[in-house]
Amino acid sequence: MKLDILAIAAHPDDVELAAGGTLRKAILAGKKVGILDLTQGEMGTRGTPEIRAEEAAAAAEILGLSMRDCVGLPDGFLENSKEQQMAIIPFIRKYQPTIVLTNALDDRHPDHGKGSKLVSDACFLAGLRALPTYDSDGNDQDAWRPDYVYHFIQDRYIQPDFIVDVTDVWDDKMKSILAYKSQFHADENSDEPDTPISTPDFVEFLDARGREFGRNIRTTYGEGFNVERPLGVRSLDDLI
Numbered sequence: 001m002k003l004d005i006l007a008i009a010a011h012p013d014d015v016e017l018a019a020g021g022t023l024r025k026a027i028l029a030g031k032k033v034g035i036l037d038l039t040q041g042e043m044g045t046r047g048t049p050e051i052r053a054e055e056a057a058a059a060a061e062i063l064g065l066s067m068r069d070c071v072g073l074p075d076g077f078l079e080n081s082k083e084q085q086m087a088i089i090p091f092i093r094k095y096q097p098t099i100v101l102t103n104a105l106d107d108r109h110p111d112h113g114k115g116s117k118l119v120s121d122a123c124f125l126a127g128l129r130a131l132p133t134y135d136s137d138g139n140d141q142d143a144w145r146p147d148y149v150y151h152f153i154q155d156r157y158i159q160p161d162f163i164v165d166v167t168d169v170w171d172d173k174m175k176s177i178l179a180y181k182s183q184f185h186a187d188e189n190s191d192e193p194d195t196p197i198s199t200p201d202f203v204e205f206l207d208a209r210g211r212e213f214g215r216n217i218r219t220t221y222g223e224g225f226n227v228e229r230p231l232g233v234r235s236l237d238d239l240i
Helices: 014-028 049-063 082-095 110-125 165-176 198-214
Strands: 005-009 033-037 067-070 099-102 148-152 162-165 222-226
Touching: 005 014, 005 082, 014 033, 014 099, 014 148, 014 162, 014 222, 033 049, 033 082, 033 099, 033 198, 033 222, 049 067, 049 165, 082 110, 099 110, 110 148, 162 198, 165 198, 198 222
Parallel strands: 005 033, 005 099, 033 067, 099 148
Antiparallel strands: 148 222, 162 222
8 A cells, every 4th residue: 555645653642633634634635644653652641552552543533544553662762773763664665655744853752852763764764775674474675765754743842844724624633632532631530640631721732733833824723844854846836
C-alpha cells in the first residue's frame, strides 16, 4: 500500500492532537493516509497499552485512515540510534509515503523532540539503496525516501512555518482526540489520576491553539507545521 501521507509519532494520540485535522482534510480530498505510532504509550499515567490500542483504532476509524501500525519502540526512551532507525525504515519502505508528518522539533515530553529527529533521519536513510531491509516475509525492500518531512507543533508553542486551514474538519479532529477516553477525561467517572492533558482545561487549550493558528491565516481553526528546508511555490497564487 503506497500512501500519500504517513504521520509518524512517538505516542498514540500525538498525531490526532496536532495534525488530526490536516489528515482528515487530506482523506476527504481522496488521499491515502496512515499513522505509524513509534510506541504503545505504555509509560502513560492513565490507561494501558491494550486500552490505548483500542482507542487508537477508534480514532483511526473516525479519521478514515487507510492504515495504522506500531513500531513497538520503548515509550519514554526514544533515541536517535541505529537500532531504532533500523526499526522504522522498513515501515517507510513498506508504505512509501510522499509526505511524512512527525513530532515537534522540541516539546515538553522528551520523546517528542527525540522522535522528531529520529524519524527525520530514518526518512533520509530509507532512501539509501546500499542499506538493506526486509519485509515481514523476508523479501528485500526497495529504497524509498519521502519527498517532504514536516513537523507538527505540540504542547509548547513554536512559530509555524505554514498553517493548514482545518476549520471544516475541526469537529472530526476533536472526535478523534476524544476517542482516547482514558487520556482526555471523556470518562468523567474515571478514578485514575489527573495529568496535564486529562482535565477539561486541556480541551479548551486545544481550541484556543487551533483558533490562534486560524487567526493567523484569517480563518477559524488551523494547524501549524515547521519545515526542515524552505518551501517552494509555483506562484504567489498558491498562497492564501
